[in-house]
Amino acid sequence: MDLLDNLALGFSEALQWHNILFCLLGVALGTAVGVLPGIGPTATIALLLPITFGFDDPTSALIMLAGIYYGAQYGGSTTAILLNLPGESSAAVTAIDGHQMARAGRAGVALAVAALGSFVAGTVATVVLAVAAPPLARAALAFGAPEYFSLVVLGLIASIALASGSTLKALAMIVLGLLLGTIGQDLDTGTPRFTFGVRELYQGLSFVAVAVGVFGIAEILRNLHDPRTRTRMVSRVSKLWPSRSELRRIVGPVLRATGLGSLLGVLPGGGHVLAAYASYAVEKRVSRNPGEFGHGAIEGVAGPESANNAAAQTSFIPLLTLGLPAHPVMALMVGAFIIQGITPGPGVMTEQPALFWGLIASMWIGNVLLVLLNLPLIGLWVRMLSVPYSVLFPVIVVFACIGTYALGQNPYHVFAVAVFGVLGFVLVRTGCEPAPLLLGFVLGPLLEDNLRRALLISRGDPTVFVTRPISGVLLGLAVLALVVAVLPAIRRKRDVVFAEDE
Amino acid sequence: MTPAGPRKVAASSAALAGLSLVLAACSSGADPADYPDDDIDVIVPFSAGGPTDTVTRMIAEPMSEDLGVQLVVQNIDGAGGTVGAGQAATSDPDGYTVLMHHIGMSTAPALYEDLAYDPIADFKPVGLVTEVPMTIIASSDFEPETFEEFVTYVQENADTVTMAHAGEGSASNLCGLLLTDALGVEVTAVPYDGTGPAMAELVGGQVDFMCDQTTNTTGQITAGEVKAYAATTPERIEALPDLPTTTEGGQPDIQVSVWHGLYVPVETPDEVVSQLTDSLQVALADEKVIDQMADLGTAPVSEEQATPEAHATLLEEQTATWADIIGSGQGG
Helix, strand or coil: CHHHHHHHHHHHHHCCHHHHHHHHHHHHHHHHHHHCCCCHHHHHHHHHHHHHHCCCCHHHHHHHHHHHHHHHHHHHHHHHHHHCCCCCHHHHHHHHHHHHHHHCCCHHHHHHHHHHHHHHHHHHHHHHHHHHHHHHHHHHCCCCHHHHHHHHHHHHHHHHHHCCCCHHHHHHHHHHHHHHHCCEECCCCCCEECCCCCHHHHHCCCHHHHHHHHHHHHHHHHHHHCHHHCCCCCCCCCCCCCCHHHHHHHHHHHHHHHHHHHHHHHCCCCHHHHHHHHHHHHHHHHCCCHHHCCCCCCHHHHHHHHHHHHHHHHCCHHHHHHCCCCCHHHHHHHHHHHHCCCCCCCHHHHHCHHHHHHHHHHHHHHHHHHHHHHHHHHHHHHHHCCCCHHHHHHHHHHHHHHHHHHHHCCCHHHHHHHHHHHHHHHHHHCCCCHHHHHHHHHHHHHHHHHHHHHHHHCCCCCCHHHHCHHHHHHHHHHHHHHHHHHHHHHHHHHHHHHHHHC | CCCCCHHHHHHHHHHHHHHHHHHHHHHCCCCHHHCCCCCEEEEECCCCCCHHHHHHHHHHHHHHHHHCCCEEEEECCCHHHHHHHHHHHCCCCCCCEEEEECCHHHHHHHHCCCCCCCCCCCEEEEEEEEEEEEEEEEECCCCCCCHHHHHHHHHHCCCCCEEEECCCCCHHHHHHHHHHHHHCCCCEEEECCCHHHHHHHHHCCCCCEEEEEHHHHHHHHHCCCEEEEEECCCCCCCCCCCCCECCCCCCCCCCCEEEEEEEEECCCCHHHHHHHHHHHHHHHCCHHHHHHHHHCCCCECCCCCCCHHHHHHHHHHHHHHHHHHHHHHHHC
């Protein structure tokens, strides 16, 4: 059994005491920076990268850096659930139902479900990495620009499910998000768009500034506006641990989300971004009571959190097997490999088996450490909610400012948070939900760049989107999703018409 | 209306003394004779972990040892390096802010019409650091086998061939422009958001070819994931000894490398610059730096190149060259 031998090698490497220590250090740091919106895993890894230059053992360095990355995925859900402050795109999905659960006094349950779901997903994704990394990575290379474009279209249409209110308003928010995503330099020609001469806008708006603004700051403004919630966020905290029936409810969502997240994570062109959103859309669709979504559905926390963690882990596949970084964090990992004298690429697995399998084994150990680290903290986190608003609000605002300022050591990001905070408040007051806006904003550049790339490569022939099989199937699914989304509305309208007839 | 008592006066004069001490500490280093007696910020106008950042951190360590103060790398990325460079241009000219920039320093004037600084007039070059070679690579199912075949194939099939690059102004974009300019063809250039995604689609066969730095391509070349045609340097690359050069392939005009250099604001005193230059030369002779650069497929520049004069000459020459190439590329 090759696989067992390899795993044995991996665990013997990862279970050396110094590697366990670096793993713990990584996931603890990751949790910490995940909790703070703004600083995030990319900045942390960038900061700590130089320290790892001095490490004698490249495995330890990579184990720690990887731990920061997936540890941050755990930590990111905490502030999203407790304070409606998502630090990255996946946490924005968790915030939708997670924060509603917190407001209903079920923050402990939400946090526990997020941690357990992430652990299951992390475990399964580690197995996927160990068993099928090379073939999956090869298969993912079949995804070209037309496929990514169609995948994003499907994602955008499915994301109508993110809104619990009006479908029309959700669509409007997606479009607004797409438009915000066009700000910045055009990828092809470098022409600045909607920058109004502000050089900071050349790179586009920062996700953290938009997310912290429309979610976190808008939430504070909304609470201040409504006297009933002004004094204290949660009047009572009922329990910390999910009940047996609640655990039963999340088994399906966690497993589905793990599968979905594992697959999307492998795509080097940005599939991991979609994982949490896709899982939310799927769970809302298959749920027997979709009306609960947006008002504290436990599945709406379990699914996206699991999908996100699975995708975070499988997004290592293109890097480890082919040396291809899927996102900025993986690009930093490439830097870490190179500085240690290892060229990331297909050779790593055969030339450095101890490192390759050690890293994989460490991911499972890291997930165990994360659960051990996070479950006891839940009680502490939840108590934070009983802090009076007069104290909590300024603290949140200060953290949001520090986090966003740290992004580029530039006050511009802090102004952006303020602007989007006000925008978010206006949206909430007009019954528009921020989650579809955020998704449009994240996926907009992916949509545009891949559309243009696909047409450049096909020399302007738009039929590539339907003639390439994977792309065609994805677009077909998108049409189907659109029909399913619109159908209930049509049916309802017909019912109304009939009712009036009688 | 009691006058300030003696204690109050003492307190405020102590505060004043404290303040002047703080001020003195802040402004220390203004005197070039004491240079350096405080941490030096090295602005890298690109994100951490990238090739330029990696090179900077390699030399920062031995330079810190040599100067006896810490060189602190600051990543200020954005707009093709012009945000960080702009910030460096307006920083205090006291030697405590140093800019590390690459070939993009010479292309920025041609790429950004509203550039807030002049790379030649607003900076003093300290010295060159390294010249990272570039390689011409292709998807493994792209037809040509050798560099000569590649040249003919591209010239004959210019209307169907696709060339990947990592975005406007990136090294791969520049190399691509120079290559197509030298071959007298125009091919479809497909932009990606960074080298990683571009390499992924090249390996997947979605695009035909690309020209990129060895830092990004060596791993894929040695693993046989992509075809390599030529190195764009006068000499063969040590890390890829079997790879012929463009000159060997009959295209001596295709010469491009991603040269990196250190800069300080133009008002910086010359004695400070020469201290930095000396320290840079010490770092470039460091065994560890040489080894680390070799892993990246590059090497430190020679001692004559790591000087303000050689650096200034190259910057001026390159600024003129790229103004021509980028100008004609955008016109056509």
